[in-house]
Amino acid sequence: MSHPPASGTRVPWHDVHPEVRAAVEEFLGGRVVEASTQSGGFSPAAAVRLRTEGGRRAFVKAVGPEPNPDTPGIYRSELKIAAALPESVPAPRLLTGFELAGWVVLVFEDVEGGHPELPWRRDELERVLEAVGSMSAALTPTPIDAPTVGEVFGAKFDGWRKLTQEDTGGLDPWALRHLDELVELESDWVAAVAGDSLVHADLRADNILLTDDRVYIVDWPWACVGAPWFDLVAMLPSVGMQGGPPPHELLDDPDPAVTTVVAAVAGYLVRQGRQPDPPGIPTVRQFQRAQGVVALDWLRRRTGWS
Known part of the structure; x- marks a missing residue:
């Protein structure tokens, strides 16, 4: 059974603002050596699983003012909610979040999992x-x-x-x-x-x-x-x-x-x-x-x- 994909146009890690990339690397404590873009979701932003040279992993979402001016506000809302969610909620843990150079950035724990198989099992x-x-x-x-x-x-x-x-x-x-x-x-x-x-x-x-x-x-x-x-x-x-x-x-x-x-x-x-x-x-x-x-x-x- 065919169905429309739940995916948009993602920003690759190398196109994220260099100050943002540097700040994420500083937080993670090492240079990023692997960046895997995740295609699911509609927002025109970066959604990337990262691995540093020291082996630390994280999932990063980052969006700038282009091409959709509404998306940064959505990410600000997510940052506020994610920071407040109790540990009992089955959601990846927010490690940090910040705004820099017009970008909104969220850094989560990396979850080794996958989306449900489609068509649904x-x-x-x-x-x-x-x-x-x-x-x-x-x-x-x-x-x-x-x-x-x-x-x-x-x-x-x-x-x-x-x-x-x-x-x-x-x-x-x-x-x-x-x-x-x-x-x-x-x-x-x-x-x-x-x-x-x-x-x-x-x-x-x-x-x-x-x-x-x-x-x-x-x-x-x-x-x-x-x-x-x-x-x-x-x-x-x-x-x-x-x-x-x-x-x-x-x-x-x-x-x-x-x-x-x-x-x-x-x-x-x-x-x-x-x-x-x-x-x-x-x-x-x-x-x-x-x-x-x-x-x-x-x-x-x-x-x-x-």
């Missing part, structure tokens, strides 16, 4: 779902201060409402037929997703690392506080799109609040998939469009609307 998916459930329980109530899901996503989850003021050519016929009802359904999403759990809010296969005995969740810039099931709702469209079971087979909670948030997520994905490519991130819209197809089918099932 059922055994790996079950490991991940179990880990997500355990993480949700451990992060309820939230152990750190973080914004709410409503504050982080705000108007982004008003996708159906925005579509009523835009060209709807090519929109799925079912969605077009029920557009006014979808606007009404999504309008309550902030109240529906309220809760006291710390959620990752961007779970996908490329933000998960598997070792022989652990599941690591990486890339936490969007972490926020909300309902404990939000991570599953946000993640399952990508699972279905990447060859896993459809969302309704993995989450059958009949709570109307879940349906409301599924509507908001579907509206976000469908509308975002219709937007132009953001600067320096040429693959994300295709990925969102493919998720939107799965999310819309899930929403159709949950509403029962013909």
Whole structure:
């Protein structure tokens, strides 16, 4: 089964600002002799596994002001969250982070693991779902201060409402037929997703690392506080799109609040998939469009609307 890649245009280590590279080497205590770029993820930044001449290893994320002006702010958010996460969270440990020469830099422990195999294998998916459930329980109530899901996503989850003021050519016929009802359904999403759990809010296969005995969740810039099931709702469209079971087979909670948030997520994905490519991130819209197809089918099932 084919699916769009969760990858963007990465900056190689040798193109990172020389002052940043020097500062990382100083922190690691030796000259970098091996730099392996990691392709997963969409941000137009460096994501590199490093090894120094003394054998020390680290994973470094670094981004400058070009080509996407929004990415440094995202990395600042990740730096703040990563520094605050308790050790109980299954995330790589942040070793240091700093800003230098217009770049935002995060240095993590290096994890010897790999992303889940795609199309999804059922055994790996079950490991991940179990880990997500355990993480949700451990992060309820939230152990750190973080914004709410409503504050982080705000108007982004008003996708159906925005579509009523835009060209709807090519929109799925079912969605077009029920557009006014979808606007009404999504309008309550902030109240529906309220809760006291710390959620990752961007779970996908490329933000998960598997070792022989652990599941690591990486890339936490969007972490926020909300309902404990939000991570599953946000993640399952990508699972279905990447060859896993459809969302309704993995989450059958009949709570109307879940349906409301599924509507908001579907509206976000469908509308975002219709937007132009953001600067320096040429693959994300295709990925969102493919998720939107799965999310819309899930929403159709949950509403029962013909």
